[in-house]
Amino acid sequence: MVSFNSYREKSFLKNPLKDFREDVQEVEYRQDPLTGEWTRLNIDRAKRPHQAPSKPIKITAKKDCFFCKKHIEDKTPKFSKSVVPEGRIKSGEFVLFPNLFPFAAHHAVGVLTEKHDASLSKITAKMWADALTGTISWFKKVQAFDSRMRFASIDMNYMMPAAASVIHPHMQATVDKFPTNQTNLIYRKSWEYLDATQSNFWGELCKEDNKRKIFNSRNISWHASFAPKAANEVIGILKGKSGFFDLSVKNIEELASGLSKVFCALEKLGVRSANMALIASPLNEDLSHFFNMHVVIISRPETKELYTADRGFMEVLHRESIVSYIPEDFAKRMKKVIPDA
Template identity: 30%
Template sequence: MIVTITFNKKEEWFTFFDGNGNKIERKTEVRYDPLTTETSRVFYGHGIAVTPKEYTNAGEQTAGKNCPFCPENVLNMTPVFPKEIASEGRIFHGNAIVFPNLFPYGKHNGVVIFSNQHYVRLEEFTIDMIKDAFIAAQNYILRVIDTDADASFVSINWNFLPDSGGSILHPHLHVILSESPTNYQANVMEKAVAFNSDTGKEYFSELYVVEKNLNERWIGENGNIAWIHAFSPKSHNDFIGIFSNVFTVQDITEQDWEDFAKGLISIFPSLLEQGFTSFNLSLQLSVNPLLKQPIHVRLIARFTIGQLETSDMNFFQTIHQEPLSVFQPEDVSKLARRHF
């Protein structure tokens, strides 16, 4: 069997002594991303305990008249699309509504609200709630690419709860279409094209096969959507969902979105079990059928630590651009696998 994907890591040991002269050794594991070769660090002996956060009071204070996304306000307080994107000004699917972002991150930026419910706990999300929101996002993307062929870098993004950078409690997505790739999009595309040139295989398709066979970071699958944990994680949890056999946003079916929603509903309990209630999610989408690269999504947990509510990100992540994880990916995979 030809080895196409390798999982490389090395250990570094720090030796020191306590006040009584007892020797202490601490290990840091440097892991190399199998596609990009970027590194992340897994460290041990951290003793971090994450306390789940409750936003009931904040939800009561920010709901209704104080929230532009609540049902009594959304049609009056949110902007509308040009007629060529949405004849009604906004896009509707089930309880989901799409409208323009007032402060866009790119050439096209739609906001999708999930439902009328202002504060939704992680355990309260339903398959239909998630499915409808992502179908609404897909409908917006399809309308944009019909009118603007240059906006070819596409993602659906989710900041859930304040620890993730979400500024409005009411759950919502950001759909971004741009002429310019983000650093992540450019790097992954460049490396995936090189991988295809070197091996004749599509990277995420091959990652699916290799991880499923290894069963070390494999979690589970529903229909065309498989879930693994990243070998070289971008945070303390880093779940990767691969849309196997689905190559463009045009190819995604309602059944795929239902299977995707089922997967998220299965991932959420593993977050809660670790004390996490917040996350960032980004779904990378292709609009070009010539780029045979399966769609993929990444979900990382976000949290704060201790009485000072210290951020989970420090100089290592923000300046060195080096992700840290206090949890071994293989351990997180075992935990998450139980919920599939």
């Protein structure tokens, strides 16, 4: 049984927006059912006044963008010959090359589409499938070059509030000797769950998390997270799969189709900036008896000149997230706008 722990506290104040009448706001504390990390929910926070309101910035095409087709060949780096003899990996419109300023032993950037200012809904299932296929083929080449490099992930920063430095839609992939803090925590907690209950947390979550389920495809279950780390958090769990090398062509197509549907739906709900992380088992290791590969997607603030960031002291220094929405309501909103098969 997965535990969905929460409790509520009332916070009293005399509200100047209501003639200093006694007012009460409710804070809900929710615990991540796997890691035990706390998140705080207050929907009234979304209504709070901002001292420096500003209009969204219009994204315009930049003539000398080095991710655009015209410049990609002469302005992006190439992999060293010993890892990728052809220099870059190409699959449909997708082009993968090394990050010019890496923060991993193996750190690649992949341009998802030839269209410079494609919105999230314009990144098609085919583009995602090409990106996943191309990136997994790179993981294989990195492994062949250095088998100590076992911890891989596929991630995305879409637009500047999500920490992208380039507008042109792209994703990133890393391969390292050690897992990230979050991946390591998830492996450890998933193992502890198996040890304590003799069952796979991820399988149980797929079965029990009905209040927040958005949609199911054949082998992937998509949910709103019970205790999200940021706004509009969606998690897609690949049943019975733990690693990138376990994915068949059909699995990749199914994941790609799910990603494109989720981003379409988020865009319909007003999302213009997002992060994504695909968390997987070490390359060449099957952990599917206690861990399932999953993708986490969150939305970030809109691109405005003077915007309020969604990471403050509580998130960054106390590692506790505050969100201004109810995940169960968000799941219902997503269900209404998710495109059909």
